[in-house]
Amino acid sequence: MAHFEKANSIGEWLDQRLAVETLKRVLQTEYWIPKNINFLWAMGMVLAATFGILLVSGIFLLMYYQPNVNSAFDSVNYTIMSEVGYGWLWRHIHGVGASIVFLIIYIHMFTGIYYGSYKKGRELIWLSGMGLYVAFSAEAFSGYMLPWGQMSYWAGMVITNLFSGGSLHADGLVEWIRGDYVPGQAFLNRFFMLHVLLIPLAIIGLIVLHFGTLRIPHVNNQDGEEIDFDEAAKLYKEGKVKESKVIPFSPVFLSKDVLVMGVYFILFFYLVFYHFEFAMDPVNFDPANGLKTPTHIYPEWYFLWSYEVLRPFSTNIGLIAFAIAQVIFFLLPFLDKSPNVAPASRRGLFKFWFWAMLIDMLVLTFMGKLPPEGIWSVIGLVAALVFFALWIALPIITAKEKKL
């Protein structure tokens, strides 16, 4: 039995048993953030908050949703939308949140690319972040199956067919994933399980890892400057707050985060209440029908760029291109050969590479939404080829970059 003194306050009582003072110091008051940052550095906490909102709205949807091919559609579109008090609110928050979370993820990613926040000790931050991107993609896809509308069914059909591997004809694998020849009850049930349990568990684990990887290298800053955090922290603790290059995560940096989050949530709830329809595809308001494909199948906007990488090629090449596009961003820290951690604007050719990549992904996104005909097919093909050309060029142009 360890020795305990009588505590004089609840705080002290908790500290004796849980070391809450130490936790607070390590995770908040002495976790140092550089001063030289801008609002883009708030996207991490914006994402964490959005994940929290998705979790809460999901819990309430879970109370009435029925994972059954005969009743799933009505449990969402009738029961939750018109019978359950405020059921529509949870659904619209969940739908809008699932879409907007990808917008913030892409901003967060491209911020990291622009400022070189994936290099020199920060590789694991990038890799765990990409792991989160993949997990969120799987979470979005599995959730999209649940209303069991036409888009749910046919997206499920098309995406699971990707696993046949083109000419490999691994139809057995596809049927194993589905638990049936076509998406059916077994399919809906297992994707329900993935959506509400297994993938969220993986996401929570990855978020903890992502925060952990940030701890030792610390967050980057606007100039990619290498900061002596011990020295800067010492200055701050001595009261030389102005001279120090850092601030504590909580409450100082967090208060900036909260300001950005405030602006973000005004926009978020504006969309939830007035423009939720952008996240609700009209085709998915027809119940799933295995004998009728919608005239035009397209994924949600956040998958369009990789869909467009798949589309212009024949099956096998398309699948290989798609598979490469899914994982190529993982390799970014290893394909960027430059020693410089600096904003793209100061990195010579990389500046053009960054903007070319961003614009190319926007073009792919727009082309993915348009029907695969005539000039759109050609632009899509060119943009897909440019995407791969840029990745091939990256190690070459970064190797030639002058050290700053």
Added chain:
Amino acid sequence: MSNKTTKGRRDFMGMALGGFTALGGLGALYAMKRTWDPLPSVKAAGFTTIDLKDAPENVLITEKWRGKPIFVLKQSKEMMAKTTEKTKKRLIQIGDAHYMVSVGLCTHLGCIPGYNPEKESFLCACHGGTYDATADVTKAPPPRGLDIPPFKIDGTKLVLGETGPEYEKMLADGTTLAV
């Protein structure tokens, strides 16, 4: 007891524990794999009989087999005139009539192509692939014509799910892949 024997015993216990844990882990993985398999009831349900007698020419009929759409298209004289040696092999002959019977899922990624009776061709709206009236591919991305389901001819009827000599011939000469 000397340190050496303690170490030997600990190594043995460690290896024994590790071995049994690995064994249990493999067993668990196998059980998990089997749990994801299609149920026997799903696999057993799988025979559909369709009667081709009254099928009209150049009108697409859609049946259902194993949850998948089955296209039936009776060929007209004009359509037959357009067939080649290769595409003719895709058709099922009953008496004088020729029928295109295939699984109505695009061989690219499984969307259902739509039939245009005027152009006598199929278009898959998902990725723009096209097929002719015998369901042979005419424009990529689909890698091949629509797959033909296993069938057995029984008078004017077709039993889907059973394998007859005509279907075996199609498999043997590569006209279709096994579905």
